[in-house]
Amino acid sequence: MDSSKLNDWLQVVGLFGVIGSLLFVGLQMQQDREVAILAAYQARSDLTAETIVSLMDNDEYRAAEIKFRSGGGNLDSLSPEDYQLIMMRAAAQMYMTENVFFQYESGFLPEDHWQKSRRILKDSLRNEPMRRTYEERPEGWRPSFGAIVEQLIAELDMEEKKNP
Numbered sequence: 001m002d003s004s005k006l007n008d009w010l011q012v013v014g015l016f017g018v019i020g021s022l023l024f025v026g027l028q029m030q031q032d033r034e035v036a037i038l039a040a041y042q043a044r045s046d047l048t049a050e051t052i053v054s055l056m057d058n059d060e061y062r063a064a065e066i067k068f069r070s071g072g073g074n075l076d077s078l079s080p081e082d083y084q085l086i087m088m089r090a091a092a093q094m095y096m097t098e099n100v101f102f103q104y105e106s107g108f109l110p111e112d113h114w115q116k117s118r119r120i121l122k123d124s125l126r127n128e129p130m131r132r133t134y135e136e137r138p139e140g141w142r143p144s145f146g147a148i149v150e151q152l153i154a155e156l157d158m159e160e161k162k163n164p
Helices: 003-056 059-070 080-105 111-125 128-136 143-162
Strands: none
Touching (some): 003 059, 003 080, 059 080, 080 128, 111 128, 128 143
């Protein structure tokens, strides 16, 4: 075999080596992305569970929640301390939902998960604390999340007009 044919064969072998390396790198990147998605999901789950447990362990919060619910969900009837506790919980829920939306936008959450979170957000915006949390500082949220909240509030207002 002459040297030019040997050189051609070595180039072909080298080309297959490069292609194989690229395939391996692509598979590794896909696996790393899946691990990141799983870690993000676990972190969200842990944070949600932690928040719920901390609220249930807080006697002051539970008392404020009972007053709020027994008062027909009217924030203005609460003491300043109770108001603050209820609003802090609403803000925590809003921040967690904004984080879920950001992860959805970034490709770390599937569409069905975001749609479920969107329905929960819409239901939560029916209640005064969540709506007031947004409306008191609409500029405090990421613009894309703010647009979603504005859309949901508009939907709720339309539903309210149809079914007073």
